[in-house]
Amino acid sequence: MSKTYTSIGKAEKKIDALALATGSRRFVDDFELKDCLHCKLIYSPHAFADIIKIDESPALAMDGVVDVLSYKNTPQILHTSAGQGFPEPSPYDQYLFDKVVRFAGDRVAMVVAESPAIAETAAKKVKIAYKLRKALFDPERAMDADAPKLHGKECYTPIGAAYDPQRNLAAEVDLGFGDLKEGEEAADIVIDETYKAHYGSHCAIEPHSVKTYFDDEGRLVILASTQVPFHVRRIVARVCEFPLAKIRVIKPRIGGGFGGKQEVLLEPLAALVSIRHKRPARLVLSREEVFRNSRTRHPVRVRLRSGVKKDGTITFLEMDSLLNSGAYGSHALTVLSNCGSKVLPLLNKIENMHFLGRSVYTNLPVGGAYRGYGATQGYFALNQHLDILCRRLDIDLPEYIKKHHIREGETSKIFEALGEGKTGVQQFVNSCKLDECIDICTREIGWYGKRDKKIRSGDKVRGVGLAVAMQGSGIPLVDMAAASMKMNEDGSFNLDIGATDIGTGSDTVLAQIAAEVLNVDLDAMIVLSSDTDRTPFDVGAYASSTTYISGRAVRKCAEKILEQIIGVAAEMLETSSDKLKLSHAGVKDPASGKRIGYPEICQYAMYSANQFQIQAVASEFVEESPPPFIAQAVEVEVDTVTGAVQVLKLVSAVDCGQAINPKLAEGQIEGAAVNGISYAMTEEYIFSGNGRMINSSFKNYKIPTAADLPEMKTVVVPSHEPSGPFGAKSVGEIGINCPMPAIANAIYDAVGVRLYEAPFTPEKVYRAIRKQQEVQ
Amino acid sequence: MKTLVTINGKSIELRFDPDETLLHTLRNHGYTEVKSGCEEGECGACLILLNGKAVNSCLIFTATLKNDNILTAAGIGTLHEPHIIQQAFVDCGAVQCGFCTPGMVIAGYALLQDNPDPSETEIRKALSGNLCRCTGYVKIVEAVQEASKRLRGEGS
Numbered sequence: 001m002s003k004t005y006t007s008i009g010k011a012e013k014k015i016d017a018l019a020l021a022t023g024s025r026r027f028v029d030d031f032e033l034k035d036c037l038h039c040k041l042i043y044s045p046h047a048f049a050d051i052i053k054i055d056e057s058p059a060l061a062m063d064g065v066v067d068v069l070s071y072k073n074t075p076q077i078l079h080t081s082a083g084q085g086f087p088e089p090s091p092y093d094q095y096l097f098d099k100v101v102r103f104a105g106d107r108v109a110m111v112v113a114e115s116p117a118i119a120e121t122a123a124k125k126v127k128i129a130y131k132l133r134k135a136l137f138d139p140e141r142a143m144d145a146d147a148p149k150l151h152g153k154e155c156y157t158p159i160g161a162a163y164d165p166q167r168n169l170a171a172e173v174d175l176g177f178g179d180l181k182e183g184e185e186a187a188d189i190v191i192d193e194t195y196k197a198h199y200g201s202h203c204a205i206e207p208h209s210v211k212t213y214f215d216d217e218g219r220l221v222i223l224a225s226t227q228v229p230f231h232v233r234r235i236v237a238r239v240c241e242f243p244l245a246k247i248r249v250i251k252p253r254i255g256g257g258f259g260g261k262q263e264v265l266l267e268p269l270a271a272l273v274s275i276r277h278k279r280p281a282r283l284v285l286s287r288e289e290v291f292r293n294s295r296t297r298h299p300v301r302v303r304l305r306s307g308v309k310k311d312g313t314i315t316f317l318e319m320d321s322l323l324n325s326g327a328y329g330s331h332a333l334t335v336l337s338n339c340g341s342k343v344l345p346l347l348n349k350i351e352n353m354h355f356l357g358r359s360v361y362t363n364l365p366v367g368g369a370y371r372g373y374g375a376t377q378g379y380f381a382l383n384q385h386l387d388i389l390c391r392r393l394d395i396d397l398p399e400y401i402k403k404h405h406i407r408e409g410e411t412s413k414i415f416e417a418l419g420e421g422k423t424g425v426q427q428f429v430n431s432c433k434l435d436e437c438i439d440i441c442t443r444e445i446g447w448y449g450k451r452d453k454k455i456r457s458g459d460k461v462r463g464v465g466l467a468v469a470m471q472g473s474g475i476p477l478v479d480m481a482a483a484s485m486k487m488n489e490d491g492s493f494n495l496d497i498g499a500t501d502i503g504t505g506s507d508t509v510l511a512q513i514a515a516e517v518l519n520v521d522l523d524a525m526i527v528l529s530s531d532t533d534r535t536p537f538d539v540g541a542y543a544s545s546t547t548y549i550s551g552r553a554v555r556k557c558a559e560k561i562l563e564q565i566i567g568v569a570a571e572m573l574e575t576s577s578d579k580l581k582l583s584h585a586g587v588k589d590p591a592s593g594k595r596i597g598y599p600e601i602c603q604y605a606m607y608s609a610n611q612f613q614i615q616a617v618a619s620e621f622v623e624e625s626p627p628p629f630i631a632q633a634v635e636v637e638v639d640t641v642t643g644a645v646q647v648l649k650l651v652s653a654v655d656c657g658q659a660i661n662p663k664l665a666e667g668q669i670e671g672a673a674v675n676g677i678s679y680a681m682t683e684e685y686i687f688s689g690n691g692r693m694i695n696s697s698f699k700n701y702k703i704p705t706a707a708d709l710p711e712m713k714t715v716v717v718p719s720h721e722p723s724g725p726f727g728a729k730s731v732g733e734i735g736i737n738c739p740m741p742a743i744a745n746a747i748y749d750a751v752g753v754r755l756y757e758a759p760f761t762p763e764k765v766y767r768a769i770r771k772q773q774e775v776q
Numbered sequence: 777m778k779t780l781v782t783i784n785g786k787s788i789e790l791r792f793d794p795d796e797t798l799l800h801t802l803r804n805h806g807y808t809e810v811k812s813g814c815e816e817g818e819c820g821a822c823l824i825l826l827n828g829k830a831v832n833s834c835l836i837f838t839a840t841l842k843n844d845n846i847l848t849a850a851g852i853g854t855l856h857e858p859h860i861i862q863q864a865f866v867d868c869g870a871v872q873c874g875f876c877t878p879g880m881v882i883a884g885y886a887l888l889q890d891n892p893d894p895s896e897t898e899i900r901k902a903l904s905g906n907l908c909r910c911t912g913y914v915k916i917v918e919a920v921q922e923a924s925k926r927l928r929g930e931g932s
Contacts, residue, residue: 013869
């Protein structure tokens with residue numbers, strides 16, 4: 001860390017920011033396509049039904065209606081919409097269009113027309129007859145013998161994971177170590193509580209969008225608002241039965257993803273329209289469709305049972321997680337796995353531990369990837385559980401966590417036992433500054449002056465709460481990233497990366513890594529991401545992988561370029577490579593004092609002697625996933641008369657290794673924290689009796705504005721991860737994990753009521769306070 | 777239908793369907809810096825200045841316009857000649873995905889025209905019609921503060 005960097009650790013300006021602020025950089029729907037067909041999906045109003053009949057004729061009779069797609073005229077190939085590596089760990093349980101609809105909002109058909117208005121009108125004219133089935137809404141009842149079965153025996157998991165559609169079981173994880181009975185016998189008290197994390201919508205401000213067309217060579221171009229361009233290409237080729245070589249996926253600017261665009265939902269449909277009609281096609285969801293018909297955060301019910309000795313030693317911990325996968329099993333196994341694998345290693349000293357996880361189908365909206373990815377749900381439970389434990393034993397929570405969390409040089413048996421869809425990888429934690437994070441939080445929130453003080457002003461009482469978390473940096477032994485670079489004769493470099501900047505700033509961060517290796521200014525980097533024709537493979541933007549894995553690939557690639565540059569310089573200076581030193585955008589021979597700049601070196605390589613293109617490709621595949629750590633503390637004020645809770649302040653202190661760009665790292669934490677606050681306070685899916693989401697608008701599903709937020713303090717703690725590129729770990733997801741449990745803990749601190757389910761609406765808090773008063 | 781308006785200082789004849797919103801008309805005429813995020817007046821991504829007032833263009837029927845003056849984010853400043861507020865967004869790290877940014881820039885610009893030296897609370901209130909899911913607003917508020925300083929000749 002003592003090393004001085006030229007680009008790493010600098011708050012460089014995001015390289016695409018000005019083009020975005022002036023509106024010139026384009027998103028999918030900003031590309032104009034001539035003679036474009038417009039698509040409108042038709043959805044089921046019923047939670048569970050057979051489609052008896054689809055009569056397209058009234059729609060097709062309309063002027064300007066070109067086609068109606070349904071199960072009748074589209075390929076029937078079982079697949080998963082989860083944009084994961086191949087073979088996907090999610091069950092193959094979806095068709096593009098099916099004869100059965102499994103949630104109110106499931107797709108039935110799609111109208112294709114000459115204008116959006118015609119498509120919309122025509123969509124209302126398609127007549128669909130249903131035969132209703134009894135629906136299943138309660139995940140706790142999903143595995144009952146008499147529960148309705150959502151999926152048939154034809155569904156399967158391509159990786160051969162535990163899966164049983166006859167029991168509505170989309171995924172199962174069952175593992176542990178030690179002896180729970182022994183642990184229970186050694187315990188002085190047993191704490192057994194159940195916590196529920198709820199549905200949530202990603203709310204990327206850019207709705208899901210895709211445009212497709214044939215280019216002048218007859219290749220199918222897919223402009224996609226996606227986190228996973230290469231997975232889009234692979235999945236479209238398979239489900240549309242179209243040659244992969246004829247597909248080019250281009251990711252322009254993306255208006256936020258948060259996991260919601262790790263789902264290959266729309267691309268195959270628009271592609272089919274272009275394939276059928278040899279014309280451009282456009283499919284853009286409305287906000288209502290994003291809420292109702294795309295993907296959500298999986299609700300998870302987590303039961304934690306633990307035994308504790310009077311000194312605080314946990315003698316056993318049992319986690320039983322029931323994940324509501326909704327109608328399909330997208331990410332059902334991996335989110336479930338992460339609910340344990342990203343959470344349980346934090347308390348690595350527990351000798352007897354068991355994790356039972358089950359994902360079940362219900363006739364409700366489909367879960368998917370969502371920032372935090374199961375860890376958010378798991379940490380909601382664990383952090384409240386630790387708060388309960390410390391209160392029962394009268395121990396200080398921050399000090400307790402500091403004593404029991406995983407530390408540098410340590411490992412957890414969970415790492416090896418539980419991966420993403422398979423067993424995991426043994427790994428040791430090589431960087432952990434969680435103690436510092438906790439200390440910053442307690443200091444900034446004023447923990448020791450406020451905890452248990454119930455500071456009152458009129459009807460309002462204040463409380464403070466703390467929560468901690470770890471995440472990962474990519475998926476070890478699964479994720480792969482690659483970079484390609486070439487040098488230009490002015491000393492600039494093309495950096496082509498499959499890594500998918502969806503607004504995170506990864507283009508900038510990866511350019512900083514290359515600029516650091518090559519000792520050039522950031523503006524010497526010309527970044528292209530991502531285009532399946534032009535950039536090398538990368539799994540995409542998910543699992544907190546980009547800075548760590550793609551960053552390592554970029555570093556390796558830039559090092560190969562540097563080697564070639566020095567080789568050419570040695571030839572030019574008539575010396576050997578090992579005698580040369582790098583200087584800013586040039587190479588120096590300390591012996592002769594001569595220096596040659598990059599432009600001269602590249603011009604020599606291109607035009608003078610032994611000509612060749614200075615270029616390199618590198619890929620990276622990792623065997624570890626170093627966890628970043630975070631502590632987040634809040635102060636709340638609870639109105640004891642109305643139940644209204646106001647979050648007054650939130651402090652986040654994060655160990656993400658060396659922040660490549662501290663400003664962008666802060667931005668990731670702040671954005672995630674605010675999403676975490678609103679998930680805790682206002683965001684929820686409200687369903688009608690037949691499972692239809694009834695608050696599918698920003699008016700009724702509240703996400704915060706600038707005027708709604710507490711004071712925020714974000715600290716990026718100095719740290720260094722030995723395996724990371726220049727010491728970096730990930731930062732994208734972790735910040736969403738702790739606001740909800742920290743707020744729950746703070747509400748308890750203020751008014752002594754424990755809320756096991758969010759959002760913490762005034763009604764819920766009011767009822768809890770009243771109930772407690774009645775008990776007293 | 778047709779109507780004549782001024783957009784970003786240029787006189788333009790807009791062609792549109794009778795029930796078309798200004799958001800769609802503008803995007804159909806190439807003003808794609810005006811973004812569509814919800815089409816219900818909640819997200820502010822389509823914010824423009826109409827005769828100097830910040831309005832959501834998704835809530836206005838184009839048919840109601842005649843000789844009106846429209847300013848979009850690209851009319852405030854361009855990539856080659858950015859406005860101070862756009863540069864402040866860049867410098868403060870206020871742009872993440874950038875989809876809400878043109879609307880945010882308009883909201884901030886409108887505020888600073890009326891109130892060159894706003895308090896943080898006034899800034900937060902002025903931006904409260906614009907949703908951002910990426911940033912947590914911290915750096916957006918800083919950017920408007922910074923733009924205010926620079927416009928008043930105090931900034932860096």
